[in-house]
Amino acid sequence: MDPRLYKSAESGDVCFFKQLLNDDPMLLYQLTPRENTALHIAVQFGHKNVTAEIYSRCRSLLTQPNLDGDTPLHVAARVGRFSIVNYLVRETLSMSQVEFGNVSSKMLETLRVRNRGNNTVLHEAVRNGHNKVAEFLLKIDPKLASFENEAGESPLYLAAREGLLDILNQILQSSPSSAHGGSDGQTALHAAVVEKHFDIMEALLRFKQQLIKEADHQGKTPLYYAASLGDHRTVERLLELDISIAYVLDKQGFSPIHVAASKGHTSVIREIVRHCPDSGELVDPYGWNALHIAIFNGQANVVRYILETAELEGTINQPDFDGNTPLHLATIERKTWILRYLRWDGRVNLRSKNKFGQTAIEIDRSIKESSITSPRELQNITPSIWGHLGTQHSWLGNIKISPRAEQEEANAVQTYMQMGQTLLMVATLITTVTFAAAFTMPGGYNNDVGPDRGQALLQSNNDFKWFIITDTVAMTCSIIAACLLFWGAVNSNKSSYVYYFISAAALTYIALQSTAIAFETGIKAAMPDQQFLKTLGTLVGAAFHVITFLALSQLVKMFSLPEACRFFISHLCKLKCKIKNKP
Known part of the structure; x- marks a missing residue:
């Protein structure tokens, strides 16, 4: 394309543009490397005067596609040039707005031209969020909403995915039978649920409630996606309209309650059970129920909820197709908590046995203590278990924990106990x-005869107050840490000792940090006017903080904070159970 023609179309210089075409009318038919015409360029940059000049000279350019199959109308709809779309459409139809209802089929062909991706001008307007353009096109030709592109996406699906409520309502009202498909066999309702557009979902359910049962190519319904995302509000709304969708399995044999259990969405499971109390009986192709799946994925909160829910009581001892109960599975997966x-x-x-005649205790003798050493040791033990497994569900031929693994556990616990002795010191x-520091106050005591005798001389000093606070914190944390270590060694089984150790280590770290702060503030309180001592105290304290932090970071690498938290939560639950069971 002639550079002068391109620049004038790009800049909107209509006078120079006319001069060029008057000198050489054939310039108008030149193309860019992507086979864009001058009309494509003018439309893209939104110059209506240049667009009108080109259209008046050569109307056939309106339907000429580029290499991507885009006509100038596709480009105008994509970039949201409403004035140009309005002008070109009106010129094409050659009538006023009040006569739109009498548009001939030949005239509409121009609007329904598709590009290489099978997108119409309405697809382009909706995908790029140009509400005004989309509403205008729908008024002219409501059937534009009935076309799907190469990916199977309809304008309704695109509007739902992008959260364009106004366009979606316009499509539903102007064309109730509009296409609703999307990519991968999804529908507009799938898109609304996945993107969490609750208002869009409500609008779709008013006009197209049948979408609630439609599944995508993987067999997943909108409820399945809502359950997977943990959107209990959407789950509740969908189940209010149709409870049968809770029993629909996808092509892998999983139901909404299964995916909710695998992701740890307790609130979703609660909604499903409330509407469908027998949904807990659903199993996957391997015979796993929701409790099996929650255990396999380590969702302890779901396990607790299932154990506390009367409607799901039947899942507690339900075997899978290999005869493995949830207890068997928890043993194999070494889910300690x-x-x-x-x-x-x-x-x-x-005492329940699987089809190989094994109880959970026989699979792993260490279940009697129901604990493992630590998450780090678990990484070394798990491979020895899975080495005996053929597939994820073909288990328990004759699985035994190797003596080597048990010895590693014992050695690790012994190591922690030795470290605990050092930490106790x-x-x-x-x-x-x-x-001792609490009774050897910085600055000393008042020895003068009077009512203030024996009181600290610096009691009104702010640094002194911080000295008292941090010294108290340090002593309290160190006493609790010592008690934890002693309690863990005396009252705990060996494998649980690690949790007492990590708790004591954390408290000791706090005590060390507090001691360092007490040292700094004590020096500042005793000698407030000595700048070099303040600096020295700050440097020594900072070095102390860094050293203790590095020591703690090495310690943290050995443990998992969530694992330790679950340990203490489990003890609270155990105490709760004992209280409930008291006569």
Whole structure:
């Protein structure tokens, strides 16, 4: 294309543009490398005067596509040039707005031209969020909403996905039989649910309630996606309209309650069970119920909810197709905290056998203590278990935990106990130092005769107050840490000792940090006017913080905070169960 022609179309210089065409009318038929005409360029940059000049000279350019199959109308709709779309459409139809209802089929062909992706001008307007253009096109030709592109996407689907409520309502009102399909066999309702457009979903359900049962190419309904995303509000709304969708399985044999259990969405499971109390009986192709799936994915909160829900009681001892109950599965997967919940529930049958004649205890003798050493040791133990497994569900030929793994556990626990002895010494030392510091106040005491005799001289100093606070915190944390270590060694089973150790280590770290702060503030309180001592105290304290932080970071690498939290939560649950079971 002639550079002068391109630049004048791009800039909107209609006078120069006319001069060029008057000198050489054939310039108008030149193309860019992508086979865009001058009309494509003028439309893209929104110059209506140049567009009108080109159209008046050569109307056939309106339907000429470029290499992507886009006509100038496609380009105008994509970039949202409403004035140009309005002008070109009116010129094409050659009539006023009040006569739109009498448009001939030949005239509409121009509007319904598709590009290489099978997109119409309405697809382009909706995909790019140009509401005004989309509404205008729908007024002219409501049947534009009935076309799907190469990916199977309808304008209604695009509007639902992008959250364009006004366009969606316009499509539904102007064309009730509009196409609603989307990519991968999804519908507009799938898109609304996945993108969490609740208002869009409500609009679709008013006009096209049948979409609630339609599944995509994977067999997944809108309810399935809502359950997977944990959107309990959408789940509740969909089930209010039709409870049968809770029993629809996808092509892999999973139901909405299964996917909710795998993702840990307790609120979704609660809604499904409330509307469909027997949905807990659904199993996947391997015979797994929601409790099996929750255990396999380590969703302890779902396990607790299922154990506390009367409607799901039947899942507690339900075997899969290999005869494995949830307890068997928790044993194989070494889900320590889940094993605790199951063992404390009196309804769990500890003697249940799978089809190989094995109880959970026979699969792993260590279930009697229902605990593993630590998450780091678990990484070393798990491969030895899975080495015996053929597939995810073909289990339990003759699975036994190797003596080597058990020995590794015992050695690891012994190591933690030795470290605990050292930590106990540190905690005791901090307790001693902070206790002594509390009675050896910076600045000394008032020895003068009077009512203030024996009181600290610096009691009104802010640094002194911080010294008292941090010294108290350090002593308290170190005493608790020492008690935890002693309690863990005396009252806990060996494999649970690791949790007491990590708790004591965290408290000891707090005590060390507080001791460092007490040292800094004590120096500042005693010698407030000595700048070099303030600087020295700050440097020493900062170095102390860094060293203790590095030590703690090495310690944290050995443990998992969620694992430790679950341990203490499990103890609280155990205490709760004991209180409930008291006569």
